[in-house]
Amino acid sequence: MFRSLLLLILVFSFQSCSKGLLDGDLEKNLKAMDKMHGYCNNPYRTFSKKEKKICEDKERAAGPDGEIGEPLNITKMIEDFRSGGTNTVYQGMSVNKNLWEASLILLNQYPLDIVDSQGGFISTDWIIEKENLNQRCLIKVNVTSQELVSNGARVKLLCEEKDGDIWYQDNISYEEEEKILTLKILDIANELSVTEKLS
Amino acid sequence: MKKLMIALSAIAAAVGFTATAKADISVSGSSNVAYLSTAGDGANDEELAVGNTVSFAMSTTTSGGIGISSSLALSTDYDGNNSQTVDGGNSVTFTTGGATIVVGDVEISDTIGSVGGVVNGPLDDASDLDSSVGTGFVDDDGTGVELTTAMGSASLNISYVSNDNTDNFGALNSSAAGADSAMSASITMPFGAYSATIGVADSDTGESSSGASVSGTIGGGTVTVGYSNVTTITGNADITTAGDSEVIGATYVMAMDADTTISVGYQSAKDADSESHTQTDLSVERALGGGATVYLDLRNLTGDTAANMDGTAIAFGTSVAF
Numbered sequence: 111m112f113r114s115l116l117l118l119i120l121v122f123s124f125q126s127c128s129k130g131l132l133d134g135d136l137e138k139n140l141k142a143m144d145k146m147h148g149y150c151n152n153p154y155r156t157f158s159k160k161e162k163k164i165c166e167d168k169e170r171a172a173g174p175d176g177e178i179g180e181p182l183n184i185t186k187m188i189e190d191f192r193s194g195g196t197n198t199v200y201q202g203m204s205v206n207k208n209l210w211e212a213s214l215i216l217l218n219q220y221p222l223d224i225v226d227s228q229g230g231f232i233s234t235d236w237i238i239e240k241e242n243l244n245q246r247c248l249i250k251v252n253v254t255s256q257e258l259v260s261n262g263a264r265v266k267l268l269c270e271e272k273d274g275d276i277w278y279q280d281n282i283s284y285e286e287e288e289k290i291l292t293l294k295i296l297d298i299a300n301e302l303s304v305t306e307k308l309s
Numbered sequence: 310m311k312k313l314m315i316a317l318s319a320i321a322a323a324v325g326f327t328a329t330a331k332a333d334i335s336v337s338g339s340s341n342v343a344y345l346s347t348a349g350d351g352a353n354d355e356e357l358a359v360g361n362t363v364s365f366a367m368s369t370t371t372s373g374g375i376g377i378s379s380s381l382a383l384s385t386d387y388d389g390n391n392s393q394t395v396d397g398g399n400s401v402t403f404t405t406g407g408a409t410i411v412v413g414d415v416e417i418s419d420t421i422g423s424v425g426g427v428v429n430g431p432l433d434d435a436s437d438l439d440s441s442v443g444t445g446f447v448d449d450d451g452t453g454v455e456l457t458t459a460m461g462s463a464s465l466n467i468s469y470v471s472n473d474n475t476d477n478f479g480a481l482n483s484s485a486a487g488a489d490s491a492m493s494a495s496i497t498m499p500f501g502a503y504s505a506t507i508g509v510a511d512s513d514t515g516e517s518s519s520g521a522s523v524s525g526t527i528g529g530g531t532v533t534v535g536y537s538n539v540t541t542i543t544g545n546a547d548i549t550t551a552g553d554s555e556v557i558g559a560t561y562v563m564a565m566d567a568d569t570t571i572s573v574g575y576q577s578a579k580d581a582d583s584e585s586h587t588q589t590d591l592s593v594e595r596a597l598g599g600g601a602t603v604y605l606d607l608r609n610l611t612g613d614t615a616a617n618m619d620g621t622a623i624a625f626g627t628s629v630a631f
Contacts, residue, residue: 136407137406139464143464143497143504146525146533153466154466156402156411156457158380158396160362160382160397166429167600167630170570170602170604171597171599171600171602171630173568174570
């Protein structure tokens with residue numbers, strides 16, 4: 111009875127507090143313990159048996175540096191070799207992660223010609239719609255900021271029209287469409303940022 | 310071009326929805342394949358262990374900032390033939406900035422300070438090494454509540470099991486025979502470059518325990534040293550005499566490079582039956598990228614064991630996290 115009472119008091123004392131006793135920050139303390147025990151073997155983190163197993167496998171896969179490296183993609187290596195390396199993918203990232211991911215998400219329905227994570231530049235291949243075979247467009251996105259800011263991504267649309275067998279630039283300004291696409295990137299980046307903070 | 314714009318907008322809208330929903334339900338999993346050279350009398354001592362696990366985690370956050378989460382896992386265990394199980398789903402976790410509260414099936418910490426094991430799951434679960442030393446409570450989980458909170462830079466955990474005969478559903482103050490309650494409390498606090506954990510546990514069965522461990526960084530690795538004392542009862546298959554069992558152990562984990570880890574562990578234990586064992590572990594792991602790891606594990610057990618269940622067991626395998 112005493113145990114139940116004590117526990118109930120503790121539960122109700124703590125459940126509405128944003129801080130623990132003596133201004134303690136539980137998450138900060140847990141992170142400090144993770145460094146000693148590892149995230150999965152931290153005795154104060156709660157896992158079911160299977161969850162712990164998966165967690166340990168993930169932790170092990172990340173290695174001591176805590177990062178899961180990209181696997182060797184032999185098919186892609188062969189494709190790159192055959193194409194003379196026209197599709198260039200750089201490792202590393204010097205631009206805002208959320209803006210970058212948002213740009214990739216926005217364009218993932220289209221074949222990508224250039225993906226340069228180092229320079230923050232993405233360009234699609236030419237996009238041709240079935241209904242209009244005489245027009246083609248490509249979308250270029252340049253992420254320019256390390257911060258999630260409204261002017262951190264620039265979008266450029268280039269379109270061409272076919273005359274005979276020759277493609278000519280249509281010289282039309284797609285400013286409104288570029289603005290819509292930029293706003294979409296910002297929307298998705300913001301969603302990703304919020305999700306990241308919550309998880 | 311307008312069609313293209315509409316299509317892109319639709320994609321963005323759909324993706325935006327997915328990104329939000331991803332935080333609420335996530336799926337993760339892992340696969341394991343291991344070759345085991347187990348302990349035994351020489352017959353059937355080479356084994357292949359293959360298993361897969363998928364876990365579904367659900368979480369949300371209320372407008373007041375309280376996180377609520379739960380999970381359920383499906384698996385084919387690597388230590389049993391055609392052994393499909395459903396695990397978890399017996400508890401719900403509530404998280405505030407200052408505390409984490411688990412309600413449902415909780416486990417008390419009855420072996421605080423019992424350290425020394427470093428090998429991976431397949432060898433840990435299927436080595437065929439079997440000590441005759443009994444440590445720990447006969448039943449350390451059941452329907453209850455667990456609270457973890459911070460007190461300054463220290464962390465405090467209190468676990469209370471109201472009924473150790475049930476997990477997610479059962480009488481809180483059952484009068485049924487064998488439906489016992491148990492409680493544990495532990496605190497971890499930093500001191501300099503080290504971290505110390507002390508804890509106690511008690512059960513209505515008459516079992517109790519206390520223990521402590523200290524962890525710190527030495528020579529580029531992390532060392533943990535622990536001591537655990539458990540007053541046991543005879544309900545444990547390895548204990549014929551009620552009394553005290555003691556475990557003393559240590560582990561050392563060191564990174565060799567960005568992808569390679571070497572771990573060693575040592576554990577010495579004895580129980581009230583005057584039986585004792587010494588266990589030594591070695592594990593070398595190498596991350597391959599893409600979630601895959603290869604490892605070599607070795608465990609040696611000497612002392613009082615079941616027949617033909619001492620000696621050395623080795624595992625070589627891979628685990629892949631998805």
